Every structure is written in C-alpha cells, then in structure tokens.
Amino acid sequence: xxxxxxxxxxxxxxxxxxxxxxxxxxxxxxxxxxxxxxxxxxxxxxxxxxxxxxxxxxxxxxxxxxxxxxxxxxxxxxxxxxxxxxxxxxxxxxxxxxxxxxxxxxxxxxxxxxxxxxxxxxxxxxxxxxxxxxxxxxxxxxxxxxxxxxxxxxxxxxxxxxxxxxxxxxxxxxxxxxxxxxxxxxxxxxxxxxxxxxxxxxxxxxxxxxxxxxxxxxxxxxxxxxxxxxxxxxxxxxxxxxxxxxxxxxxxxxxxxxxxxxxxxxxxxxxxxxxxxxxxxxxxxxxxxxxxxxxxxxxxxxxxxxxxxxxxxxxxxxxxxxxxxxxxxxxxxxxxxxxxxxxxxxxxxxxxxxxxxxxxxxxxxxxxxxxxxxxxxxxxxxxxxxxxxxxxxxxxxxxxxxxxxxxxxxxxxxxxxxxxxxxxxxxxxxxxxxxxxxxxxxxxxxxxxxxxxxxxxxxxxxxxxxxxxxxxxxxxxxxxxxxxxxxxxxxxxxxxxxxxxxxxxxxxxxxxxxxxxxxxxxxxxxxxxxxxxxxxxxxxxxxxxxxxxxxxxxxxxxxxxxxxxxxxxxxxxxxxx
Amino acid sequence: xxxxxxxxxxxxxxxxxxxxxxxxxxxxxxxxxxxxxxxxxxxxxxxxxxxxxxxxxxxxxxxxxxxxxxxxxxxxxxxxxxxxxxxxxxxxxxxxxxxxxxxxxxxxxxxxxxxxxxxxxxxxxxxxxxxxxxxxxxxxxxxxxxxxxxxxxxxxxxxxxxxxxxxxxxxxxxxxxxxxxxxxxxxxxxxxxxxxxxxxxxxxxxxxxxxxxxxxxxxxxxxxxxxxxxxxxxxxxxxxxxxxxxxxxxxxxxxxxxxxxxxxxxxxxxxxxxxxxxxxxxxxxxxxxxxxxxxxxxxxxxxxxxxxxxxxxxxxxxxxxxxxxxx
Ligand code: SF4
Numbered sequence: 001x002x003x004x005x006x007x008x009x010x011x012x013x014x015x016x017x018x019x020x021x022x023x024x025x026x027x028x029x030x031x032x033x034x035x036x037x038x039x040x041x042x043x044x045x046x047x048x049x050x051x052x053x054x055x056x057x058x059x060x061x062x063x064x065x066x067x068x069x070x071x072x073x074x075x076x077x078x079x080x081x082x083x084x085x086x087x088x089x090x091x092x093x094x095x096x097x098x099x100x101x102x103x104x105x106x107x108x109x110x111x112x113x114x115x116x117x118x119x120x121x122x123x124x125x126x127x128x129x130x131x132x133x134x135x136x137x138x139x140x141x142x143x144x145x146x147x148x149x150x151x152x153x154x155x156x157x158x159x160x161x162x163x164x165x166x167x168x169x170x171x172x173x174x175x176x177x178x179x180x181x182x183x184x185x186x187x188x189x190x191x192x193x194x195x196x197x198x199x200x201x202x203x204x205x206x207x208x209x210x211x212x213x214x215x216x217x218x219x220x221x222x223x224x225x226x227x228x229x230x231x232x233x234x235x236x237x238x239x240x241x242x243x244x245x246x247x248x249x250x251x252x253x254x255x256x257x258x259x260x261x262x263x264x265x266x267x268x269x270x271x272x273x274x275x276x277x278x279x280x281x282x283x284x285x286x287x288x289x290x291x292x293x294x295x296x297x298x299x300x301x302x303x304x305x306x307x308x309x310x311x312x313x314x315x316x317x318x319x320x321x322x323x324x325x326x327x328x329x330x331x332x333x334x335x336x337x338x339x340x341x342x343x344x345x346x347x348x349x350x351x352x353x354x355x356x357x358x359x360x361x362x363x364x365x366x367x368x369x370x371x372x373x374x375x376x377x378x379x380x381x382x383x384x385x386x387x388x389x390x391x392x393x394x395x396x397x398x399x400x401x402x403x404x405x406x407x408x409x410x411x412x413x414x415x416x417x418x419x420x421x422x423x424x425x426x427x428x429x430x431x432x433x434x435x436x437x438x439x440x441x442x443x444x445x446x447x448x449x450x451x452x453x454x455x456x457x458x459x460x461x462x463x464x465x466x467x468x469x470x471x472x473x474x475x476x477x478x479x480x481x482x483x484x485x486x487x488x489x490x491x492x493x494x495x496x497x498x499x500x501x502x503x504x505x506x507x508x509x510x511x512x513x514x515x516x517x518x519x520x521x522x523x524x525x526x527x528x529x530x531x532x533x534x535x536x537x538x539x540x541x542x543x544x545x546x547x548x549x550x551x552x553x554x555x556x557x558x559x560x561x562x563x564x565x566x567x568x569x570x571x572x573x574x575x576x577x
Numbered sequence: 578x579x580x581x582x583x584x585x586x587x588x589x590x591x592x593x594x595x596x597x598x599x600x601x602x603x604x605x606x607x608x609x610x611x612x613x614x615x616x617x618x619x620x621x622x623x624x625x626x627x628x629x630x631x632x633x634x635x636x637x638x639x640x641x642x643x644x645x646x647x648x649x650x651x652x653x654x655x656x657x658x659x660x661x662x663x664x665x666x667x668x669x670x671x672x673x674x675x676x677x678x679x680x681x682x683x684x685x686x687x688x689x690x691x692x693x694x695x696x697x698x699x700x701x702x703x704x705x706x707x708x709x710x711x712x713x714x715x716x717x718x719x720x721x722x723x724x725x726x727x728x729x730x731x732x733x734x735x736x737x738x739x740x741x742x743x744x745x746x747x748x749x750x751x752x753x754x755x756x757x758x759x760x761x762x763x764x765x766x767x768x769x770x771x772x773x774x775x776x777x778x779x780x781x782x783x784x785x786x787x788x789x790x791x792x793x794x795x796x797x798x799x800x801x802x803x804x805x806x807x808x809x810x811x812x813x814x815x816x817x818x819x820x821x822x823x824x825x826x827x828x829x830x831x832x833x834x835x836x837x838x839x840x841x842x843x844x845x846x847x848x849x850x851x852x853x854x855x856x857x858x859x860x861x862x863x864x865x866x867x868x869x870x871x872x873x874x875x876x877x878x879x880x881x882x883x884x885x886x887x888x889x890x891x892x893x894x895x896x897x898x899x900x901x902x903x904x
Pocket of ligand 1 (some may be wrong): 799800805806809810812813
C-alpha cells in the first residue's frame with residue numbers, strides 16, 4: 001500500500017468512517033449488471049448449494065440444491081443457472097457496430113485491416129467477493145468439458161443441454177477477470193476497496209458487510225461500530241445477522257439449520273420412495289415439498305442480505321462519476337466479449353485445460369501491459385490517484401513561468417520550445433528524463449533539461465512532439481505562461497512488449513509443432529500430469545486497434561470447425577461438481 | 578463429510594491405492610508394493626504415551642525389516658509427540674509410509690480438489706506447514722533409529738478434478754521445516770510465561786468471572802496482527818485492545834513497516850498534521866513523507882467539485898500515546 005493510502009486508512013480510523021481513495025469511479029458499471037450470489041457447502045469441498053441471480057434487485061431468482069451430493073439435483077441447478085445467465089449474455093451478442101481490426105494475413109504475413117463486428121455493449125457479471133470470482137472459474141472449469149447426450153449418446157452422465165456452453169462463458173469471464181482494469185466480471189468488495197479506505201486491514205476488507213458498514217453505516221453513526229456488529233452479531237438461534245458473503249456458508253448455519261433440514265429432506269425422499277403409489281404417497285409428497293421449501297427458505301435467508309449488500313455497494317459506486325478513460329478500457333472488454341462470441345459461434349472447442357506456452361506467455365505479457373496502462377489511466381483521470389504518484393516522484397504538477405522558443409538542429413528545424421515550470425513536487429528527474437502531459441487526450445512528450453540555478457522549484461523541459469509539421473508549432477500545442485500542467489514520468493499509453501512467435505514457429509519444447517495437431521484431447525485415464533494437452537490451434541495473433549491486444553482474446557475464430565471434443569473429466573459416484 | 582469418506586477410500590484395501598500413488602511419485606526405484614504384502618502394523622495402545630511408544634516401535638521394526646526383506650510399511654494414524662514451548666503436544670498424521678530403503682515419508686490426505694494438477698495454493702501451503710510439523714516430530718524419533726531418515730518432501734493426496742478418485746503430488750516442505758524449527762526455538766516456555774503472571778491468575782473458564790478472565794488474558798502480552806483473525810479465538814479481543822491502544826499494527830503488519838518509529842494512529846496523524854512528536858525528529862524521513870502525503874491528499878480532495886465526496890469526514894477520537902501490549 002502506498003503511504004498516501006495508508007494515511008487515508010488512518011484518517012478512517014480516526015473518523016470512524018471510510019475515506020475516499022479516488023474522486024471518480026475507475027470501473028465501468030453496466031446499467032443492467034447481472035448479479036450472482038453463489039453459496040457452497042463448507043463440508044463438501046465447494047459443491048454448489050444455491051444462488052441468487054438476476055438483473056432485478058427486487059426479484060432475484062433463487063436456485064437451490066436440496067441435497068448437494070445428488071448429481072441430478074446439481075445438474076438441475078446448473079441447467080437453471082444456464083437458463084438464468086445465457087439469455088442475458090445472448091441479449092448483447094447481436095447488437096453490433098462495424099469496427100476495424102488489424103490482423104496478420106496468414107499467407108503473406110502482412111498486416112491487414114479487417115472489417116469486423118464489435119458488440120455495442122457487453123454483459124457484466126458482479127459477484128460479492130473474490131471467492132465468488134474463484135467460484136465462477138470453478139463452475140466454468142467443471143462444466144465446459146461436460147458432454148450432453150446430444151454430443152455423445154454414450155456419455156455416462158450426460159449434462160443438461162446448455163451447461164457446457166455456460167461453462168465456456170464462465171471460464172471466459174473468469175479469465176478476463178485476471179486482466180487488470182477489466183470490468184466484465186467484478187467482485188463488489190474489490191470495487192469498494194478500490195474507491196474507499198476503511199479503518200481496518202485489507203483482510204477485514206474482504207468482509208462485504210463490514211466494508212459497507214465502514215463506507216455507509218446504516219444509522220449514519222460510527223462505521224467502526226457498525227462493522228463490528230456486521231462481523232459478530234448473532235440472533236437467538238446463534239445465526240449471524242450479517243451472513244458471510246459466501247460462497248462458503250457460516251458453519252453455525254450449516255450445522256444447526258441446514259444439516260437437519262437436509263436430513264429431513266433425505267428422509268422424506270426415502271419414505272416417498274417406500275410409499276411408491278400406495279395410500280401414503282400423497283402425504284409423503286407433501287412432506288418432501290415442505291422439506292424442499294424449508295431448504296429454499298434457509299438458503300434465501302443466507303444469500304439475500306449479501307444480494308442486497310451488493311446492490312447497495314453498486315448504488316454507492318454510482319454516486320461517483322465515471323473516470324474519463326474507463327470507456328477506453330470497457331471497449332477492450334467489448335472486444336473480449338465479441339471475440340469469445342465469435343469463437344463459440346464458429347464451433348471452436350472449449351478452452352483447453354492448460355494454456356500452451358505461447359498463449360500463457362501472451363496472457364502474462366498482456367496482463368502486465370494492462371496493469372501499467374490501468375495505473376497510468378487512473379492517475380490521469382483522478383487527481384487523488386495522481387497525488388500518490390506525485391508523492392513517489394513519478395509525476396509532478398508545474399506552473400508554466402516561461403516559454404522560450406528553440407529549434408532542433410536538423411536541416412529542417414522543428415520547434416523544440418523550452419518550458420520553465422515552477423513545481424513544489426519532487427519528481428525523480430535525471431538528465432533527459434522523458435516526461436509526458438495529456439494534450440487533448442493524447443500524450444505529448446518532453447525531456448528534462450535541468451533545474452534553474454538558484455531558483456528553488458524551477459525546472460526546464462523541452463517539448464519534443466505533437467506540435468505539427470510546420471516550423472511554427474501548431475495552435476495550442478505549446479503551453480502558455482500561467483498554465484498548471486500535470487506531467488508524468490510514466491508513459492500514458494502502454495504498448496505491448498515484443499511480439500511472440502506464432503505457434504507454427506514455436507519450438508516443440510514450448511508447445512509448438514509437432515504436438516499441436518494431436519493435442520486436441522488428453523490421454524484417457526493417464527496420470528494427472530498428462531492432462532496438459534488440448535491446446536487449440538493458434539493462428540496469427542489478432543491485433544486490436546493501436547496494437548493493444550488483450551492476449552486472452554488473441555485467437556481469432558478457427559477456420560477449422562468440428563475439432564474433436566476434449567475428453568470429459570473422470571466421473572465417479574460421489575463427484576462434487 | 579466428504580473429507581472423511583475420501584480419506585477412507587484412499588486408505589482402503591490395506592492402502593493399495595495410496596502405496597501405488599506413493600510408489601509412482603516417490604518410489605525412488607524401489608520395487609513396487611505388492612497388495613497384500615504391505616505391512617500395516619496395529620498401532621492401538623492405551624493413552625497417548627502408549628500410542629506414541631507403539632508408533633516409535635513400529636517405525637523401528639519397519640526400518641529394520643526394510644533393510645532385510647525390502648517390504649513396504651504403512652502406518653495409519655500414527656501418534657507422534659513434539660515438545661512445544663516446554664510441554665508435549667501430540668500429533669496425528671494421516672499416514673506415514675516406510676519405504677523399502679528405510680526412508681520415512683509423511684502422507685497428507687486432503688479433501689480439496691486438485692484440478693488440472695493444481696490445487697488452491699493457500700490450501701496447499703497450509704497442508705505443507707502442517708506436514709512440516711509431522712516431519713519435525715518424526716525426525717526426533719528417527720534420530721534414535723539406525724538407518725532411518727525422514728524425507729523432506731511429503732506426499733499430498735487429493736481428489737482429482739471433480740471426482741473422488743485420488744491423485745497425488747509431491748510437496749517439498751524444506752522451507753516450512755526451517756520456519757517451524759525457528760519458531761519452536763523462539764517460543765517462550767509456557768513455564769516462563771506462567772511465572773511472569775501475577776499470583777493467582779487463572780484461565781479456568783468454569784470458575785472465573787468474565788472480568789477475571791479478561792484481566793487474566795490481558796496480563797499476557799500479545800502481538801495482534803490481522804492474520805490472527807483466521808487463526809485464533811482471542812482475535813476479536815486482541816483486536817479490540819490493539820484498536821483502543823491506537824496500534825497501527827491493527828491495520829496490518831505492512832503498515833507498521835511503512836511508518837517507521839510512529840507506532841500509534843494518533844502519533845502518525847499528529848505528525849501528518851505538522852505537530853511534533855516527542856522522540857521523533859521533525860526531519861525524520863517518515864515524518865517528512867507523511868506531511869507531504871497529507872498536503873498532496875488535501876490538495877487533490879479540494880480540487881474535487883462539490884458533492885463528489887460521498888463520505889464526509891467526521892470528528893474522531895483516538896487515544897494517544899498508548900503502546901499496544903503483547904499477549
Ligand atoms: S492471543 Fe496472540 S495469536 Fe491470539 S489473537 Fe491475540 S495476539 Fe493473536
């Protein structure tokens with residue numbers, strides 16, 4: 001944590017209320033976010049127990065699994081989840097606008113512009129916290145290799161129709177969430193923690209209820225006291241008034257309320273089975289329905305407070321105006337969504353179990369670029385974030401005190417004006433250090449010339465670009481005396497590093513040929529380490545405008561449809577997902 | 578529970594599946610174990626001391642046997658003793674296997690899944706720390722058995738993907754071992770802590786009033802950090818103490834490191850406001866940085882148009898000067 005944010009935390013301790021870390025909102029909030037509050041059983045290693053899901057805060061859809069060990073019930077849950085999520089995803093898929101994309105022509109190797117569709121907007125998924133994001137990934141992983149009866153009539157436990165498709169989408173969202181600054185899949189706690197500092201530690205900030213209490217205490221009183229109540233208050237039955245935001249439920253809930261209810265459900269099911277069509281069947285059916293209803297009510301009681309908390313958090317975030325460069329990052333999310341839509345439509349197989357070396361390296365590189373870009377953009381959008389960079393000497397604000405025209409020493413001299421700035425900041429400038437300012441949203445660079453002798457805080461920089469082609473600088477391209485300008489020592493527009501070779505040119509030691517062709521499926525029943533196959537074909541990388549390609553989307557739709565499906569996971573009597 | 582069912586399944590049939598996995602991952606060229614020929618000694622005995630002695634004997638016999646007959650031995654739920662802060666603690670690993678070459682290997686069976694051959698790193702880390710303690714306790718036994726050595730890698734067995742089929746992975750616990758060793762030597766002996774307490778201090782939950790208990794707990798020094806919340810039942814109590822003392826550690830260990838000689842919230846905020854703190858020079862680098870941070874933050878917040886500050890600043894009160902105790 002930077003010192004300036006630590007200071008904000010300490011101010012929060014003193015005042016008993018969270019303190020702002022930003023002056024604008026640095027993430028996109030969809031007008032119609034899909035909120036997903038999953039619950040899992042603590043004892044069953046993360047088997048789904050239920051969920052609240054939907055886009056309408058007043059009427060979430062409640063999905064439940066009455067007996068988490070029952071595969072059919074789990075499948076029914078997943079099918080319901082697909083029913084709740086996929087139409088929402090689909091509703092964004094056909095609203096497109098034309099856009100251009102740079103691609104490498106596979107034959108000539110030349111870069112060409114291609115006209116493609118870009119979805120106008122993308123569906124956003126919000127979960128309560130980081131474990132929620134992990135669970136989205138887990139669900140995605142568990143579903144995408146499943147087979148439906150239609151795909152494979154012999155598959156031992158066929159999955160409901162749209163479940164594998166949902167698995168692919170959740171996998172895509174889960175992967176995208178690893179890209180810094182992306183807003184496709186967000187955790188409410190991360191969103192709030194980005195924008196406010198509480199008077200507690202990062203660990204405690206993962207508790208959604210406590211976090212909200214610091215930011216917006218229900219009674220307007222002390223955030224600290226409200227947070228403590230959220231963490232500890234229990235009712236007469238020993239249940240937390242503010243249940244954990246999941247997915248794992250509170251052990252006291254599991255043991256005291258849920259376990260007996262599931263037992264009753266099991267017994268009711270048994271006696272219904274025993275009654276068959278006999279005289280008692282109706283009665284037993286009623287008992288089963290009651291038991292099921294009881295479980296639904298219990299799960300709703302655990303998930304509803306979290307559901308409401310997520311929406312309350314979104315309300316608070318909406319009060320902040322969106323940062324100017326958020327739309328730029330969201331455009332990349334739209335590309336990501338569109339790219340996956342295209343891969344699904346073109347019949348590509350699901351994402352592989354393991355990335356091949358090139359894809360993995362590309363993802364890593366693009367995430368590093370995204371991180372640097374996010375940091376730069378947030379600082380440019382927000383004086384409070386910039387303050388942190390000023391403190392660390394990576395940026396400064398200077399008032400122009402003098403402008404002296406000067407020219408480069410070439411045959412056709414270009415303007416290279418010298419700007420004298422007064423600044424109280426302490427930027428870490430060395431000889432010819434490059435600095436940047438934002439001119440109409442584009443970076444203009446200058447280099448540091450030196451400090452004025454004697455004049456404390458006076459420094460001189462030489463402007464080096466964006467002044468037009470003429471001998472005289474273009475109108476408005478040179479700052480004027482009296483202007484206050486924010487300069488950064490970091491670049492505004494981070495570009496990707498060196499290009500990685502295509503799969504065809506990658507040595508086999510790094511996942512290239514000859515393994516590529518046969519890598520469509522994992523060896524059956526082989527050792528776990530042997531599951532590393534299933535690499536899809538990787539063609540020339542797609543380049544988004546301005547060569548800022550999120551590598552997660554770097555694969556264009558494959559022109560070779562109907563590859564063999566990767567093998568499903570081993571299935572046993574007692575598997576958990 | 579799934580965890581118990583899975584462990585039972587892994588150990589079923591005299592540990593056939595478990596030994597197959599172990600041979601596959603850590604066999605070191607030994608002859609594969611033959612089902613039915615694996616020795617599974619009975620470790621039942623009266624009382625913990627009896628079980629510890631029984632375990633030690635079984636280990637000794639297995640190691641001796643290994644030298645001659647090249648047999649594999651599986652010890653299910655052996656009991657080990659380790660001295661912690663001067664008192665014995667009993668430990669029960671899921672299993673220990675003695676390889677034909679006399680090497681002892683700790684086996685940890687966990688119910689969290691290994692998906693695409695990797696598991697949740699925090700859970701693997703916790704399992705490694707736990708297994709390291711077993712290795713340490715086993716080494717105390719091995720020191721008295723000729724030809725015995727404890728492997729510093731352990732076998733972690735987990736369900737594979739989403740099934741209940743076991744898969745295994747070798748975890749090197751050398752780092753956890755050295756950390757645990759160091760921690761054990763640095764622990765203050767319980768006797769010494771007891772001796773430092775006021776006469777008549779008692780932690781008896783049945784006989785003490787809440788006030789007496791609180792006083793007793795507070796008599797022991799504590800070093801609260803947010804990590805305690807996940808590990809210790811006293812955490813809320815210690816946190817309350819640390820907070821009311823204004824200790825900056827309550828916000829995280831890293832925060833403490835950033836703030837140099839300033840240890841309380843009050844002192845830090847006073848320094849940031851430009852007030853002098855006794856014992857801390859005005860040109861102390863932390864103090865200078867804090868003042869600049871406060872000035873930059875205030876400037877940035879002032880530049881924000883009206884109405885954007887969703888959270889207003891309220892007056893606060895923080896007890897000053899107090900330094901956190903350590904329990
Ligand atoms: S007793 Fe020790 S470990 Fe427990 S919370 Fe207090 S300081 Fe932490």
